[in-house]
Amino acid sequence: MIREVRNRIKEILQNAIDTAVQSGDLPHVNTPDIPFSPTKAPEHGDIASPIALSLAKTAKTSPRKIAESITRHIHLEESSLIRKVEVAGPGFINIYLSKIWVYNVLKTIKEAGANFGHSNHGAGLRVQVEFVSANPTGPINIVSGRAAAVGDALVNLLHAVGYEAVREYYVNDAGGQVDNLGASIDVRYRELLGQGGLKIPDGGYHGTYLIDLAQSIVDEDGDKFLRFDDTDRGTIFRDLGIERLLGTQKATLERFGVHFDTWSSEKALRVSGKPDEIIEVFRQRGYLYEADGATWFRMTDFGDTKDCVVIKSDGEYTYFVPDAAYHRDKFERGFDKAIDLLGPDHQGHVEHLKHLVEALGLGDDWLEVWIIQQVNLIDSEGNRIEMSKRSGQFYTLDALIDELAEAVDDRFAVDVARYFFLMRSNTSHLDFDLQLAVTQANENPVFYVQYAHARCCSIFREMESQGIVQTEIGEAQSELISDPESLQLIRHLAEYPEVVLNSAEKREPHRLTHYLYELAGLFHGFYNEHRVLDPSNANLTQVRLMLVGGVQTVLRNGLSLLGISAPESM
RNA sequence: GUGCCUGUAGCUCAGCUGGAUAGAGCGUCAGCCUCCGGAGCUGAAGGCCGGGCGUUCGAAUCGCCCCAGGCACACCA
Numbered sequence: 001m002i003r004e005v006r007n008r009i010k011e012i013l014q015n016a017i018d019t020a021v022q023s024g025d026l027p028h029v030n031t032p033d034i035p036f037s038p039t040k041a042p043e044h045g046d047i048a049s050p051i052a053l054s055l056a057k058t059a060k061t062s063p064r065k066i067a068e069s070i071t072r073h074i075h076l077e078e079s080s081l082i083r084k085v086e087v088a089g090p091g092f093i094n095i096y097l098s099k100i101w102v103y104n105v106l107k108t109i110k111e112a113g114a115n116f117g118h119s120n121h122g123a124g125l126r127v128q129v130e131f132v133s134a135n136p137t138g139p140i141n142i143v144s145g146r147a148a149a150v151g152d153a154l155v156n157l158l159h160a161v162g163y164e165a166v167r168e169y170y171v172n173d174a175g176g177q178v179d180n181l182g183a184s185i186d187v188r189y190r191e192l193l194g195q196g197g198l199k200i201p202d203g204g205y206h207g208t209y210l211i212d213l214a215q216s217i218v219d220e221d222g223d224k225f226l227r228f229d230d231t232d233r234g235t236i237f238r239d240l241g242i243e244r245l246l247g248t249q250k251a252t253l254e255r256f257g258v259h260f261d262t263w264s265s266e267k268a269l270r271v272s273g274k275p276d277e278i279i280e281v282f283r284q285r286g287y288l289y290e291a292d293g294a295t296w297f298r299m300t301d302f303g304d305t306k307d308c309v310v311i312k313s314d315g316e317y318t319y320f321v322p323d324a325a326y327h328r329d330k331f332e333r334g335f336d337k338a339i340d341l342l343g344p345d346h347q348g349h350v351e352h353l354k355h356l357v358e359a360l361g362l363g364d365d366w367l368e369v370w371i372i373q374q375v376n377l378i379d380s381e382g383n384r385i386e387m388s389k390r391s392g393q394f395y396t397l398d399a400l401i402d403e404l405a406e407a408v409d410d411r412f413a414v415d416v417a418r419y420f421f422l423m424r425s426n427t428s429h430l431d432f433d434l435q436l437a438v439t440q441a442n443e444n445p446v447f448y449v450q451y452a453h454a455r456c457c458s459i460f461r462e463m464e465s466q467g468i469v470q471t472e473i474g475e476a477q478s479e480l481i482s483d484p485e486s487l488q489l490i491r492h493l494a495e496y497p498e499v500v501l502n503s504a505e506k507r508e509p510h511r512l513t514h515y516l517y518e519l520a521g522l523f524h525g526f527y528n529e530h531r532v533l534d535p536s537n538a539n540l541t542q543v544r545l546m547l548v549g550g551v552q553t554v555l556r557n558g559l560s561l562l563g564i565s566a567p568e569s570m
Numbered sequence: 571g572u573g574c575c576u577g578u579a580g581c582u583c584a585g586c587u588g589g590a591u592a593g594a595g596c597g598u599c600a601g602c603c604u605c606c607g608g609a610g611c612u613g614a615a616g617g618c619c620g621g622g623c624g625u626u627c628g629a630a631u632c633g634c635c636c637c638a639g640g641c642a643c644a645c646c647a
Contacts, residue, residue: 429640
């Protein structure tokens, strides 16, 4: 429902409730914000309100009676917007709008254009979204790919509804993981130079990409690193590995169309001394104690089952310290809210993170942490490949895009991947059926949506070639739209702004994906049933062109928020 | 063992703050182009919404208890 119409109807219903209460027709009740629900069938009007249903509890009357009292006090002459109201089902107030609303919707879309669906709901609040943040120890896999698609779309959505949102990637370029990387590269390096009996260390990385990396070192510098002792060589290979692998990750994400505003380095953070400050703060607040040669954080003070080590007996910080420092740093940079999208392997960390932030006194709802669930790939032989960074078994985002590019047009490979990642709710484990995506690419839902857009464009091209010029239409002409398919489309178009808002506020871009799919379906149905360019009826042609323009605008806006292209032809 | 996620049509999944006959794609079956793009459309078949109890006028949705699958539970990140 577009805002103006919604507010007007709200007013009318509120007035009706007030007069009903004044006249004693309705017991005195506190009315909540009047809810609306889109109607599923034309017999239910253009919009419905379940307000009577929600009042029933406190009013201690049956919902139907309440609905009848309310509707009795609606004076239709008050507003030319509402044509008819009806009480239906358990107590829904079904509202039928007069034809002027068709005009309102189409005109609103046309005037807003690329901004239709946007709002200033967020009031410029600064939101930082951190996502992907994969360790720089390997290529971006499809689990991170999913997070990349979701995070990117989420930032777009937040922007659309008035937040000042930014994308950030936290590079874990310090700590034990990257030391393991260096040691793993070292093993590969020495293996390539003929040393036998070597083993990838515990916690190291087994992926074959490190053989390639080591080979490139051998190609460039031969065996010159053998001169160094193991520790120095590990350090050299660590830094070199981070640089190369991070470069690979950046390239992949660019290719995937995700552009981060900020790349934060854990190493730089550690050098800054901020982790030390965190320890000071925690110590002052009494959250720390010493035991077994280590320093522990009282996670149990925050309801956790056990305390956590923050300084190991070797004097090194565990990841809790830089993580806490990093989040405080976000806060100090002035973000009103931080949203972390974490991978499924960090589930246990979610609560810890919130507790650390709480211990820093950053406020309860300042940090939001969401798990973007795992992705399994069904490969072209039908084998299920479970993603696990630690086992060294993974399917890279690059490989996925390559495979899609080969099967479908190059220019749509990224679109298909992003769409698939954005089809499911974040909490749902996703089976990416490559076999299906590849062999049935032509029936892919992303093409279904894109095709609807291309079809709109095609109609306008045809319009031009027939020498038809689009004119301003007036309210009178808009009344020519009376067929069910068109009205259904109008109703759906009018929902768009709310879908955008809900997708952003619930952090669930998949809602928009589903909406667009439905819109495409309604449009294909409309198209099949009606001729837009009707030589025998110039007025109808004009109003239908405006409708097609509305569909085109919404499809384009929506796809753009998802980071998916809206092709003019396919 | 503890925590998180999931369980809806043969398969993969939607189902918004509880609300009207539980939806879609794929698959199966049957149809639609003298006409703006058939990557489309129409129809049919297919469901004790994992199970139970509870809250409610009303539960796929909320609460509790089970069952099943996945993941996480380091002086790793």
